Amino acid sequence: MRTVTAEDLAALRCLWPAHDVWDGHAARAATGEVSFLAAWLGGEPVGVALVQWKGCAGTAARSALPDAVEINHLHVRDSHRGQGIGTGLIGHAERLASSRGVARVVLAVEDDNDAARGLYLRLGYRPTGLFDECVYSYRDDHGVERWASERSESLIKDLGSVSSPDSGGRAGVGNGYPGTTMTGRRNQEP
Numbered sequence: 001m002r003t004v005t006a007e008d009l010a011a012l013r014c015l016w017p018a019h020d021v022w023d024g025h026a027a028r029a030a031t032g033e034v035s036f037l038a039a040w041l042g043g044e045p046v047g048v049a050l051v052q053w054k055g056c057a058g059t060a061a062r063s064a065l066p067d068a069v070e071i072n073h074l075h076v077r078d079s080h081r082g083q084g085i086g087t088g089l090i091g092h093a094e095r096l097a098s099s100r101g102v103a104r105v106v107l108a109v110e111d112d113n114d115a116a117r118g119l120y121l122r123l124g125y126r127p128t129g130l131f132d133e134c135v136y137s138y139r140d141d142h143g144v145e146r147w148a149s150e151r152s153e154s155l156i157k158d159l160g161s162v163s164s165p166d167s168g169g170r171a172g173v174g175n176g177y178p179g180t181t182m183t184g185r186r187n188q189e190p
């Protein structure tokens, strides 16, 4: 698990083609808006996640939980699911957040994603009753852009129990900022 480097980005483009998704994540990471994390197994990229430092993507969650950061775009390759990679990415993101002085982290989960919800509850996230509608675009198997919407509930975890940050960072970064907009797909794409 590590923050994506320029070298990683080249490998991602080559080994896990996802249209322009990686470049979009990398561009946001370059501004400091997000951290772009990837999990690797034997040189292969097997999972990704973003830590969104400018607060929650959804407006209800952002206004009710202004001090929280959100982990989103969490995605593990089909062939590698159920092996602890998603758990590892979430743990890495939590330690990174903790190292930046962030006390609370949010994971938003779609209404129909019971499996992911079960995982998040098991990892200590709890329901907030805060729901946001997300309109997103994605590319179908033929590369055609399509639009859809979904409702997600924000689940929250206090990071008091997260141990030994594994990465240095700037103290104080991660408080919510107004004006964050929902962009692209929340979690449906890598």
Ligand SMILES: CC(C)(COP(=O)(O)OP(=O)(O)OC[C@H]1O[C@@H](n2cnc3c(N)ncnc32)[C@H](O)[C@@H]1OP(=O)(O)O)[C@@H](O)C(=O)NCCC(=O)NCCS
Residues within 6 Å of the ligand: 074, 075, 076, 077, 080, 081, 082, 083, 084, 085, 086, 087, 088, 108, 109, 110, 113, 115, 116, 118, 119, 187, 188
């Ligand atoms: C949700 C997801 C990130 C979990 O990653 P993972 O590496 O499979 O998760 P882990 O191996 O750490 O944990 C496995 C748990 O995840 C849950 N899970 C969710 N979707 C799963 C899937 N398709 N296959 C296997 N486990 C899945 C299971 O409940 C499992 O719990 P268990 O260990 O009690 O059986 C991954 O399944 C995924 O990328 N799904 C598609 C995209 C998505 O739904 N992202 C999250 C949006 S909120």
